[in-house]
Amino acid sequence: MHEVSCIISNELAESLEDYFCEYVRSSWCLLRIRDEDPITLQGFFQERVEAEREYAEMREQFTELPAAPNWREFDDKEWQDAYKAFIDPWSYGDLHWVPVWRRDDYVVPAGETAVYLDAGMAFGTGAHETTRLMAKRLLDFRNAYTGFATKRVIDAGCGSGILAMSAAKLGFNEVYAFDRDPEAVRVSIENRAFNDLPDASVAFVEAGLEDGLINRKADLILANIQADVLKIHAESLVAATAPGGVLALSGILAEEVDSVRAVFAPLVEAKFGEVKIDSRVDGEWCDLTVFAS
Numbered sequence: 001m002h003e004v005s006c007i008i009s010n011e012l013a014e015s016l017e018d019y020f021c022e023y024v025r026s027s028w029c030l031l032r033i034r035d036e037d038p039i040t041l042q043g044f045f046q047e048r049v050e051a052e053r054e055y056a057e058m059r060e061q062f063t064e065l066p067a068a069p070n071w072r073e074f075d076d077k078e079w080q081d082a083y084k085a086f087i088d089p090w091s092y093g094d095l096h097w098v099p100v101w102r103r104d105d106y107v108v109p110a111g112e113t114a115v116y117l118d119a120g121m122a123f124g125t126g127a128h129e130t131t132r133l134m135a136k137r138l139l140d141f142r143n144a145y146t147g148f149a150t151k152r153v154i155d156a157g158c159g160s161g162i163l164a165m166s167a168a169k170l171g172f173n174e175v176y177a178f179d180r181d182p183e184a185v186r187v188s189i190e191n192r193a194f195n196d197l198p199d200a201s202v203a204f205v206e207a208g209l210e211d212g213l214i215n216r217k218a219d220l221i222l223a224n225i226q227a228d229v230l231k232i233h234a235e236s237l238v239a240a241t242a243p244g245g246v247l248a249l250s251g252i253l254a255e256e257v258d259s260v261r262a263v264f265a266p267l268v269e270a271k272f273g274e275v276k277i278d279s280r281v282d283g284e285w286c287d288l289t290v291f292a293s
């Protein structure tokens, strides 16, 4: 495994976030451990030539990136151990997210639900606040319905498949998940197999928000994608929400929540005649959840 990294300015980090969103670049991340630290651009690749190609493409657009970034090579075991050391099981209510390599030593109480995961290069280890906010909405939804098994769930931007598989394992039998990143779809399908879920129990499809929601309706939509993208696709997200359903949005920073609400509220009011929107906070992140009446 090859790591490429360099320190970048806050302004460049903002532009790169938009770039990563526009072009699928799942091998890259922006890292700041403590508030006072500078931001590091970091990429992980199996092949160094692939890293060099993507970095060179980025430098064409962002000329302030250094010509000679830092390179580090890990052997596969060292890399796997470093990655695994960061990820712990997490549970909320009766739902447990367990790294696959902890399958044998993590005890799931009888009658509770475990989802086994290896997110690999996809987003969705279960460690992020934005994912956890969605788990809470999923459990609220499950708890609100006794006949819940007939409810349809969509996971928009499924990453590792963590939310879609949680829905399937909690008993929802019409779960449709999509992501525009082919690597995320590959990882999701692999995770579905780790969980012994039949293919038909949760569909994982490569699609973007512009086409993934066409002709679809769901009683619960979970969309943990960044605020700007949610705003662009607000009409399709509201259109895909069934009457009486729930549209749960995440990936929203606290300072962005009002602007997301301002885009969604009039659409919800126009479609459902009433606006019931709730928001929860976890660290610097918020969700925004619409209850369609």
Ligand SMILES: C[S@@+](CC[C@H](N)C(=O)[O-])C[C@H]1O[C@@H](n2cnc3c(N)ncnc32)[C@H](O)[C@@H]1O
Residues within 6 Å of the ligand: 021, 122, 123, 124, 125, 126, 130, 131, 134, 155, 156, 157, 158, 159, 160, 161, 162, 163, 178, 179, 180, 181, 184, 207, 208, 209, 210, 224, 225, 226, 229, 251
């Ligand atoms: C923050 S991750 C969420 C992953 C997972 N659902 C979770 O909650 O942990 C966002 C995911 O949305 C995908 N994504 C971003 N923009 C998208 C778009 N326009 N259409 C579909 N997927 C998108 C990304 O590839 C990424 O896997």
